[in-house]
Amino acid sequence: MKYKVIEGLRYTKKHEWARQEGGVAIVGLCDYAQDKLGEIVFVELPDVGAVVEAGKSVAVVESVKAVADLYSPLSGTVTEINEVLLDQPETINQDPYGEGWVYKVEMADEAELGNLMDKAAYEEFIIKEEEE
């Protein structure tokens, strides 16, 4: 696999990831997405306290060549945003699953995690997408 995928995270078909920590999930952009976008030069973040819905656009990530929406993997309330990204958006390229996290959401319904893919399923999904 050319792209990094991590055990223990949940993944969407739009290439976001979510890591559960109790009732909160940390959300970010997958390695695949940052690689496709290229160097990220701008990130628009949600406000803390914003109510987000699974599948709806919650942030915008831009490289020189492209604009991409980040769709929330989960419904809930934003509790924290990664303000480092405002000045150093390239952190997403450098460490998409770590320092490049985007926001934290207090989950409205933890059962939604079950709608997301695990590592094996997501890897299979990328392979299919690459073939197209």
Next chain:
Amino acid sequence: MSKARKTPFYEKHLALDGKIVDYHEWLLPVQYPKGLVEEVRDTRKRATLFDVSHMGEIMVEGKDAELYMQKLVTNDITGMKDGAVIYSPVCYPDGGVVDDILIYRINSESYFLVVNAANTDKDYAWFKDNLSGAVKLNNRSPDYAQLALQGPNSEAILQPLTAEPLSKMNYYQFSKDVAVAGVNCLVSRTGYTGEDGFEIYCFNNDAPNLFDGLWESGKKHDLNPAGLGARDVLRLEAAMPLYGHELSNEITPLNAGLDRFVALGKDVPFNGQEALKQQKQNGLKHRLYGLEMLERGMPREGYPVQAAGSEIGWVSSGSFSPTLDKFIAMALLDPQVADSIKEVEIMIRNRPYRAQFTKLPFYRRKK
């Protein structure tokens, strides 16, 4: 990707792990693994190599070639010496732009025109429609490959491969039938990046040898490959127009601020002359301005520009500038408003972001 063509350098791009895209039906690398931002920096500080084989080449030959060219384009070509290159828009009678091109004067009866890839067929048809006198046209685009070697190290990379004394070749001059790495080439000191550099044309069959020669020589001088993405950012930093953005059949050279390439007073009538004179007399509805963002935000083509809540134009090209570490844009704005203010708002996803006027070009190399 059915119709897209490969250039003779396609295998080189794959070997260098270039990210291939379909650009106006050409398969070309948008970037290489170092990435667009680094490719821009490499071009400004060292040297980069671009495959620009998609560009079109049209030969104009015959006893009346000079007069024909003078009527065809907006710039005045009569003062050109053999071996000189000039830039010129080509207009329709209504002042709209057919294309912007480079004109290489081989002699007064022979010109080599370099045109935009996406416009090649349209240009050739237009040039034919305008034929007069003893002139022959020949679309040579399918035969030629082209590399652009750009950046301060360019001369040091190219010189060991050729007997041509490059230090004597000034900006916007060229030599033809120059052997480069044993390949017969046309070499001009031109480019679309705002840096010193060369554009090198050869026949398709010879292209891999030319590439290998440059690549080998480049190893001692930090030569890197660069793609279309970096090329677009570099030309924006240098405020060079791109057809379809700053020029089109609705955007005239005067709108784009290219007055010095429009010889309104030429003694031979040329396509667009009357319309452009009129436009100048009546005042421009839109003119090209440089903007830099005061707030972080990515200005993109087509975004509306407002002043005090009213729309006064649109962004024609915008990007992050790696060289200046700023977000920059060129915009076509109503001069009546723009000339009397210092700031505007660029509408990004329906939200206003502040930007201030700045002089074009955004970047100028130190001579």
